Amino acid sequence: MTKNNLSTSADKNLSYPKAIGYISMVDPKESVCQDCRSCELYCAAVHEAACGLELTRIWESRDPFRGEYFAYTCKQCIAPSCVAACPEDAMYIDEKTGARCIDEEKCNGCQKCIRACPVEPPRINYNSVKKKAVKCDLCKDRADGPVCVQMCPTMCLTLKKYK
Amino acid sequence: MSEQYGWAGQILRVNLSTGAFSTIDTMKYVPKYIGGYGIALRLFWEEMKPGIKAFDPENKVFIMNGVASGTMSPSSGRVNFLGISPHSYPEQPTNTSIGGHFPARLKWNGYDGIILEGKSEEPCYLVIENGKPRLEPAKGLWGLGLIDSQQILQDRYGKNRCDIYGIGPAGENLIRYAIVGCGAHNATGQGGMGAVLGSKKLKAIVLVGGKHQVKVKDPEAAIKAILEFYPKKRKRPMIYANLGDKPDNPWWPEWTGGKDIFDNHAKDWMGSIHNMPYPIFAKSCATGCLGGCGFFEFKNVPAVSRPGLALGMTGCVHTRYEQFFDRLEGEKNFEKGFEVHVLAQQLGFNHHEINYGIVPWLHYTKQLGIDTESLMGMPTDVRDHEWWIKLLNMIVYRKGFGDTLAEGLRRTVEILGPEKYWFPEYQGPEAAREGDTNPVKYPVAGIGGWGYVSRGILADHGMGPAGALPGALCWMIDTRDSHHNKWPDWIHDQFLGYVMKEPDKYGTPFVIKWAKDATMRGILIDCLPACFQFPLRKHMGWQWDHEEIGEGTKSTGFEARLFSAVTGVEVTEAEYYKAGESIH
DSSP states (O other), X not given: OOEEOOOSGGGTTSOOOOOSEEEEEOOTTTOOOOSOOHHXXXXXXXXXXXXXXXXXXXXXXXXXXXXXEEEEEOOXXXXXXXXXXXXXXXXXEETTTOOEEEXXXXXXXXXXXXXXXXXXXXXXXXXXXXXXXXXXXXXXXXXXXXXXXXXXXXXXXXXXXXX | OOXXXXXXXXXXXXXXXXXXXXXXXXXXXXTTTOSTHHHHHHHHHHHOOTTOOTTSTTOOEEEEOOTTTTSSOTTOOOEEEEEEESSSSSOEEEXXXXXXXXXHHHHHTTOSEEEEESOOSSOXXXXXXXXXXXXXXXXXXXXXXXXXXXXHHHHHHOTTTEEEEEOOHHHHTTXXXXXXXXXXXXXXXXXXXHHHHHHTTEEEEEEEOOOOOEEOSOHHHHHHHHHHHOOOOOOOOOBOSOTTSTTTOTTHHHHHTTOGGGHHHHHHHHOGGXXXXXXXXXXXXXXXXXXXXXXXXXXXXXXXXXXXXXEEEESGGGHHHHHTTTTSXXXXXXXXXXXXXXXXHHHTBOHIIIIIIIHHHHHHHHHTTOOOHHHHTSOOOTTOHHHHHHHHHHHHTTOTTHHHHTTOHHHHHHHHOHHHHTSSEEEESOTTOTTOSSOEEEESSOBOGGGOBOSSTTSBSSSHHHHHHHHHHHHHHOSSOGGGTSOOHHHHHHHHHHHHHOSOTTTOTHHHHHHHHHHHHHHHHHHTTOOTTOSOOGGGTXXXXXXXXXXXXXXXXXXXXXXXXXXXXXXXXXXXXXXXXXXX
């Protein structure tokens, strides 16, 4: 694991290195979500060796009565308010991918990062069993890259690069 | 989190007479009975006494997900329903299954299943919220359509926070072939489990939230194994094209295998109904689906008989509604069929019974001069969508002859007299496909095993009685409609080999082995559970990156591999098959 610990109290005002990108949906003219939730399941499985609603770092929103299905996850914000909000310096920037990550050992489960997330719904999950926050880390340690992108049957997910 | 892999460890028992809840320990039954149907069947034989009828409060419904539910095991978004079936003739234990995201959420609520017993005095619905069950009154929901009532419940408990199974007026009014459904499309199909829930005054089951975490033995190893079975991924945009036309349909070569002989099949199966000015989308119908196996969701389709827009999915048996209209002259033919289709789902009917059974029966008897019109009190016109709407309303509210048809086609012809109303043979265009160059030859009532309406597997497909023998044997050794879990590609291939090449069709041991293998496969797929379309079927349009798509795809070995990958319990294919034999 490579860490870039920028979130010490002295560093709070520093700008953060950009992530390489974030997980996003492709243009719907190209492909759409088929409502299978594979992204959620594989995400939880590779990170936690378990599946459950509190373990996933990506979510599918669905309304079967209106035919609306889409996936969403962390935007890997250029100015990540979650990192700044963490009182335990448990959040760090991965050196290789720039993903905004949570150090599980340091996380005290206060959920301030979740409340600080600027988008609705927040893109950080809370594992109430371990009492830890969990979020998308772009599968930084996987040789095959983000598992949601790898396993999506309709290829509607992609790693959208920051320019 | 549970210590064991896969299973949640407990099954919820709900007594609707007393409102009491309790649990039983799943681990007493596994790994021997695997999960899903295996445990349901074991519990059924432990708890049910002889002589119980389908609508008795003593009838129980065993709703079981499986060891793979709620994990990333592919196509695992299924649950089994088992109970005494009012649809089966005679009433007897029958299982059926349904998809959606309910099965996974049931596991995430900490349960491997639900046992429903007793009967509520007043209409109610069951809520399980973060593992805690409660019963709520259903006064404002009873009488509403299956889709409408789910939308109210979704608004009540939150989009993305809940998953629902429910019944429509057909279930409430004890129509013997009523479904349990979810969303705008999914259904338990054959078996009449919606009517059993109706008899218990249970309108719906709502799962909310869920904090349970399902351990998976080795995710990366499982992903590696799953990728062997993974079809070639392809982008799936919204489509604005005529899928019934060869030049327009990007999947035509896949649907037909590139063989002209199957062009008619592709057209009949998916039809020119898809030449519509509405976006078409190949949607999955259950958690973990890799394929979207030919079900197409349409939205914002204008209704014809009233103002409004409708959403629904066509494909497989559902497509029949639109096929009755799609070759007519005039306008809005697709919309007429679609309106009838969505109404049938709202009312909570099993589409098989309606559009392969009752409607063709009324049509064929008319063609042969057998008077069913005076029974109906109106002329039969299967090309008139207003006639369909009247028919569905007659049945669901048990008006006039609809009260008899509510008992199902098998019981209807028994009441009227099978010599006159079942056995006469119709030969001519298939009811939905007037003008088709391939005439059919059927008894006027298309009834298969155990009184279920058959899609034709027991009828003459030009193969003669010997060709129907393996399928008939399948029906005889199990009470579930064979079509829906027992016949993957490899079973189809073996069957075609027998039909085309076997010189001694009655003397060969193939028939018995085939029927047994097909039944074991059906049972084992229902124990995981996994969708019956997996391993994915080549003739449904999937392709793979490699020639061989993984060991075990031509047997029940695939199911064994998935079981081991999720649970960490190493089993060989032979051991897994033996477990199926034990369960059956």
